[in-house]
Amino acid sequence: MSDASGIRPANGAAATRADAVFFWITRVVATLGVVVTVWAAASTGPMLIHGHPAYLILLVLAFAVSLAIAVRSWLVRVVRHRRWKGIRGVLVVLSLGVIALAWWLVPSTAVEPALSAMDSDTSVTVTETADQIVLQPTGAASDVGVFFQPGARVDARAYAAVLRPLAEAGHVVVIPKQPFGIAFLSTGAFGSARAGHPPVTRWVIGGHSLGGTVAAMDAQSFAGASTDPVVGLMFFASYPANDLSGLDARVLSISGTNDGLATPEKVTASKASLPADARFLAIEGGVHAFFGDYGPQSGDGEPSTSQDAARAEISAASVAFVDSFDR
Template sequence: MGKAGDSGGTVSRGTPGPQEATGTEAGRPAWLTWSVRVVGAAGIGVVAWACLTAWGAVVHGHPLYAVLLGLTVLGSVLVLWRSLRPRPTRRGWRLAGDLALVVAGIVWAAAMAWLRPFTAVEPALDAMVSDDSVTVTESTTAVTLAPARGADGTAVFFRPGAKVEARAYAAVLRPVAEAGHTVVIPKQPLAVAFLAGGAFDAARERVPQADRWVVGGHSLGGVVASSDAAGAEASDMAPAVGLLLYASYPAEDLSGLTVAVESVSASQDGLATPAEIEASRAVLPADATFTVVEGAVHAFFGDYGPQPGDGTPTTTHDEARAEISSVSTQFVDSLAG
């Protein structure tokens, strides 16, 4: 006959204790299980938010962002499904691996949220419709505005600003096309100009009838366009003859550039400030022309709504757009052969 307490001791060794029953779930600590589930749900939530608030840019932008959103949904569903399956107890490096995956999931979801593009709004959407004066063509990698009655030999390649979809510049650049110049606006991967290094060469192949180009860009797009101009000013095939900057300036010294330069800026810009534009005179050719649109802000160079960090306008968007379009058209016209 066993001693008193033997039965209690046997039960204690054979039955899971309170800590195991309440402190873990399917072999994984409960807090980690719920962290995984929260991250999985957050991934799906970010995709839903991006699609609801920027559906036009997701559908009409470069396909890379849409692909990444799809992968985010698949990964989030897989994470949620695995969190419901029984798992062996995680210890040591396996537990550390799970923690690393949670952190990676948080970073990924945050990146997808940050990369949500600015969506084109009116009147840019109206400007995307072909008529008797301009033929608009949209592909997965570019928007092209071509004069309906035939273009001259001077074309424009214009890079959008960071996270801004290509269609947002249709209204401001359509008058350039109406004046007889083909305009190509690339759809950049993740709407970042640095990720579209070969876009200018692709545009020259797309418009073989153009024998000279004006390259330009807005904000970050202008930074990369400056490099495009420097690399193509002496090209034997359709060289760059002009650089058109919207609220932008080069990241390097281009004071020796031989192409014509037009810098258009905004007096109330909170991102490419008037002081920064003024300082850019030192890195641009001495004969560069500077035009300041009084009362305008950074976001007035396209049609995509307000932009965080921007200034407060003291003029209307329509008035600013009309001035920017006029300056741009006159600049390109002056370089037409």
């Protein structure tokens, strides 16, 4: 057996057409793994440092394994008979799955003014670690803190500008960095943070998009807690996945009238799942991506207002809602 590339079976080996196919599949998949992980790293950019380390670890491991296999497969010039083709087929499918996951998980990176809002000044101290961002008032802090879950595959820093006014108003604000940018992989983050941010003894939790759905789950779990309870829930272009009509906490839902993802129809439908006294605010002309600063989002609607105007309205409503627990 031979082909135009000069690849030939090892002497004495009963190489088959299936062996030749797997030989080339290994080359292609391994090379694809190298290309995709390099592209993903370049596209992720600063988020490789500022994001949760889980994605960086995935890219490094995928790149190292792909590179090793690619180099070895391209150096080998002999097709050999291989056993366990079924297992090898499964490994190829799994490899393609990991490569596709690395591509899909590329996050939306924070842009201005969120990046500038990450700087500390005389009113707010910003602390960033591998798993969270904390906006801490420099003066006297309220006992009501805010815990905010980012949207799916969105840089946690993207919410610094819209949430910073809460810290300027005296509230500790905690933004978790989700593993792989998926809120459902960060469901334990609020439980861990509850007792870790004195002088906070009461919490308003919220989230954007998928982050709001996870925040709703935490609200349901901790609204009746004897210590560090959840007293409020904020939805940014989001809604709950389950019935919260009996929730013992006040609710504020802020949405955009031009949102193409958390559409006005979906937000309206969520009213039946929330307490009767839940408040709803619609940002006229606002879209899904206006609740953070990370650029346009696929599938979103077209805005008919500026993001600066929308951000100011969202921040003002959030501050008024959280401040109300101090009165």
